[in-house]
Amino acid sequence: MRLDAVRLTSGAAAGRLLVLTSPLSFYGGVDPETGVIVQADHPRRGERITGRVLALPRSSGSTVGSWTLLRMARLGTAPAAIVSASADAVLVTGTLSGGIVHLDGLPIDPALDGVDASIPADGDWLEVASTGTDDGGPADGPLASSPGVAPTASAVSDEPVVAEGPVIVKLGGSLLTVKSSPVPRVDFDRLNKLARLLADQLQGPAVILHGAGSFGHGPVARAGVLGRPLDAEARLAWGRIQALQYQLSALVCEALADAGLPVFPFQASALGRLSGGRFAPDTLDPLRQALALGFFPVLFGTPAFGDATCGLGIASGDDLAPALALGLGFPRVVHLTDVAGVLTADPREDPRATLIPRIRASESAANPDGSRPVTPHDVTGAMGGKVEKLLEAATRGVTSWIVDGRDPCAVAAALSGRPAGTLISD
Amino acid sequence: MDRSLPLLSLPGTGETPAHTRSLRLIAALCRVARTDRVVPVASAHVAGVSYWNLGEAGLGYLEELAATGRVRVPTTLNPCAFWPEAPPPWVNEADARLQRRVLVAYEAMGVVPTCSCAPYLTGPAPLFGTHLAWAESSAVTFANSLLGARTEREGGPGALAAALCGYAPYAGLHVEEHRRPRVGVRVTADLSPPWRMGLLGAWLGRALGATVPLLTLDGPGEPTRVGWQALCAALVTYGGPVLFHVPGHTPEAAAFPTLPHQAIVTDDALDAEAARLCDLAPGDPVDLVFTGCPHGTADAWPTPAEGASPDGPWTLRACPAGGSLPSPDGGRHLWLPGGCPAVSPLPPEVRSIATDSAKAAFYLRSRGYRVGIADTETCARSSETGRWPHAS
Missing domain, CATH: 3.40.1060 (Aconitase; Domain 2)
Structure with a gap:
């Protein structure tokens, strides 16, 4: 099998692959005399890299790492070749000055660990002996599989579930923003990648929703506005929270427009109200008109009127997605999140957590309650609430996907109606 | 104005082996940055000067380049560990020789040994809109932000390669839309x-x-x-x-x-x-006081306190190399021309350090020292008393 790459340094090489899934600091992380990994926190500590074809995501740590690689090349303890996912200046300076063969832009696939590999003298590729689990297209696969998640894709057929039709796409707040940040902060790299991906993959009409991430959940929790009387101070806090959400939405719209998507932002609280904790649209005619004119409506989770407790509640992106799908008659909802899908447990607590590939509304009673991952900052109910709302929509003919928005293959599959992540249907 | 040109317009082979190596590194760095264009640079500033960062392999690399390499644009140098002609008392002659070999290699390539992290003060500051290949992150930020010049944060070898061939990869902050x-x-x-x-x-x-x-x-x-x-x-x-x-x-x-x-x-x-950022409590002993990060101009520094005790803390002020420095006052009050305590060996007995620099605090803490951070006057007071003072 041949894996295409970008060639950074010249030469031919062959050896057994050593696949590292986390970055390596060459300075202080490898003993140049012996070629053994000594980095304290590295999962492959104790392995010898000498003579191997070393696959790694990138290097980390001090710039002195270049000189460690050069020293290893002179001592004869260097790897036979380095293949990286995204090289940095430290790494390429070391491989170039040390004359170590170096390819870049290769996905990190732990399944290839220990397999024999070679790089031809003038080829821009890595030749790998077949592992028996070759599924045909690893060269355009994900950069790294989600940690701790066992691959289950092979268990599901690749037939489209819902082939065509307009779609609601929700971009999770934890994808767009740095959710742990003390101040609202956008992850622009991630946002721009997602925007380009949507621009490439969206074929027909779509409504784009986005979560609030660190622009919403932190400020709402800090202000303590939920379930509190609507006094002067609370009103001020509600206003400030929305000002922040408009800022995030402006940045999202800007990124989508830069990627070539004609966006048309809408304010959800002007289109409907909360009823029994669910968003109930009053009128969706403006959305329909925007879609008919070739725009992509953009909405976001926002405070909305009608909640019994204080007259104000939050219509989150998770509420809006199924409500708009039902209201507009869209057959598909795709949730892009920062996990592979719905897992059997919280992967941060249980490393054996596995992906649930399909949840059917008809069988959902069998889904145990403790099987839902929880995000600590999410005041709108995390994965459990999301699944519940989607199951409700599934009984009324809406099929939903929950996929890892960082995995371009999963996003492409979901947007074209094929199984990916967790599929929720009737 | 876009001054960039295709990487392919540069020669594949240079005029000397060192020139060829620098062209190859620039080409590889272009591929890493996923660009196929380069931009001519007006000047370069090279980091990787302390022998204790380079090691024997890094020094060997520099000496090989120095055999045939000459810079093609004005190029300045970051601080070394200490000025080898005036080593501080805790450094031995063998260490001074190693540091000297680094400077000799750079000078052979035509790099001006300013040994400062503020090249915009030691020479003419870059003009607005000019492209640079600078390696020192504080200088990169100053040039980009305060002066409106354009440079990525180059690595030491990348900046040296750009100096030797005159071009840098056209990526990152060289490109208008990223600014x-x-x-x-x-x-x-x-x-x-x-x-x-x-x-x-x-x-x-x-x-x-x-x-x-x-x-x-x-x-x-x-x-x-x-x-x-x-x-x-x-x-x-x-x-x-x-x-x-x-x-x-x-x-x-x-x-x-x-x-x-x-x-x-x-x-x-x-x-x-x-x-x-502060590890020290009021009254804690202070073994070393360090000011001058980043380098200022030598004339901007206060004169050392009079009558400092010979057992008091080491008091170090970093500044660019050369120029007319006030004469050293002997004892434990020292100027470190062209040096930087963050990358140099320090006296073995030192455990706690007072500084007025948030950057120095970061690097000294990562080397295991306990650090106190306060304004320059408070640091000067610690230098007299040997104690971290109570808040005034």
Whole structure:
């Protein structure tokens, strides 16, 4: 099998692959005399890299790492070749000055660990002996599989579930923003990648929703506005929270427009109200008109009127997605999140957590309650609430996907109606 | 004006082996940055001067390049561990020889041994809009932000390769569209004491990551030049970008639309930042006092305190190499011309260090020292008493 790459340094090489899934600091992380990994926190500590074809995501740590690689090349303890996912200046300076063969832009696939590999003298590729689990297209696969998640894709057929039709796409707040940040902060790299991906993959009409991430959940929790009387101070806090959400939405719209998507932002609280904790649209005619004119409506989770407790509640992106799908008659909802899908447990607590590939509304009673991952900052109910709302929509003919928005293959599959992540249907 | 040209327009083989090697490194760095264009640079500033960062292999690499390499643009040098002609008393002659070999190799290539992290002070400052290949992160930030020049944060070898062939990869902050601010921040803190600017840099880097900020200064007091240097040095040390914009203070700010403020930095926030960076409690012993990070001009420094005790703390002031320095006053008060204690061996008995620099605090803490951070006057007082003072 041949894996295409970008060639950074010249030469031919062959050896057994050593696949590292986390970055390596060459300075202080490898003993140049012996070629053994000594980095304290590295999962492959104790392995010898000498003579191997070393696959790694990138290097980390001090710039002195270049000189460690050069020293290893002179001592004869260097790897036979380095293949990286995204090289940095430290790494390429070391491989170039040390004359170590170096390819870049290769996905990190732990399944290839220990397999024999070679790089031809003038080829821009890595030749790998077949592992028996070759599924045909690893060269355009994900950069790294989600940690701790066992691959289950092979268990599901690749037939489209819902082939065509307009779609609601929700971009999770934890994808767009740095959710742990003390101040609202956008992850622009991630946002721009997602925007380009949507621009490439969206074929027909779509409504784009986005979560609030660190622009919403932190400020709402800090202000303590939920379930509190609507006094002067609370009103001020509600206003400030929305000002922040408009800022995030402006940045999202800007990124989508830069990627070539004609966006048309809408304010959800002007289109409907909360009823029994669910968003109930009053009128969706403006959305329909925007879609008919070739725009992509953009909405976001926002405070909305009608909640019994204080007259104000939050219509989150998770509420809006199924409500708009039902209201507009869209057959598909795709949730892009920062996990592979719905897992059997919280992967941060249980490393054996596995992906649930399909949840059917008809069988959902069998889904145990403790099987839902929880995000600590999410005041709108995390994965459990999301699944519940989607199951409700599934009984009324809406099929939903929950996929890892960082995995371009999963996003492409979901947007074209094929199984990916967790599929929720009737 | 876009001055970039295709990488393919550069020769594949240079005039000398060193020139060829530098062309190959620039080509590889272009591929890493996923660009096929390069841009001619007006000057280069090379880091990787301390022997204790380079090691034997790094020194060997430099000496090989020096055999045939000559820089093609004006090139300056970052601080070394210490000036080998005037080594501090705790350094032995063998170590001084190793540091000297590094400087000799650079000089052979035509690099001016300014040995300063502030090349915009030791020579003519870069002009607005010119492209540079600079390696020192605080200088990169100063050139990008305060001067409106354009440089990525090059690695030491990358900057040297750019100096030897005259071109840098056309990527990152060389490209117009990557220079616009993406987050608005309002600062109400008093920024006239330089060390508070360092704390602001630490706060921004920690809270905002590498997003380019547009700062609105709404506090009392104007930042000084030394203060801007402290902000530039701290910002990237604590994870920030190498570019910021401040309407009324930086040249490119006026070209960008106003951004709403997503964060406000108050005096209280900077006090909390100082507490976060300070390991010393009032009354704790201080073994070494370090000022001069980043380098200022030599004439800007206060004269050492009179009658310092011979058993008092080491008191070090870093400054650029050369120029007319005040004569050393002997004892434990030392100038470190062309040097930087963050990358140099320190006296073995030192455990705790007082400094006025947020950047120096970061690097000294990562080397295991206990660090106190305060304004320059407080550091000077610690130098006299040998104790970390009580808050005044």
